[in-house]
Amino acid sequence: MVRKIIGYSLLLLLSLPATVLAQADDAQKKYTAFDMRNNGKIYVVVTVVLIILIGLLLYVIRVDRKISKLENHN
Numbered sequence: 001m002v003r004k005i006i007g008y009s010l011l012l013l014l015s016l017p018a019t020v021l022a023q024a025d026d027a028q029k030k031y032t033a034f035d036m037r038n039n040g041k042i043y044v045v046v047t048v049v050l051i052i053l054i055g056l057l058l059y060v061i062r063v064d065r066k067i068s069k070l071e072n073h074n
Contacts, residue, residue, distance in 0.1 A: 036042040 036045065
């Protein structure tokens with residue numbers, strides 16, 4: 001039951017950016033990756049994404065070690 005709720009919540013959160021982008025006005029300037037690269041902001045975005053991915057990877061490795069330790073303990 002909890003897994004279904006988590007799964008549906010994750011699906012909803014992943015679909016939110018698509019609905020927000022679908023509602024953008026044409027009059028609104030499209031801020032693309034080219035603009036971000038020209039302004040130098042793309043490097044900030046890439047750095048933040050890499051930090052988040054590295055943090056998630058380290059967390060998964062840590063949890064895997066804990067689970068392996070618990071499995072070997074029994």
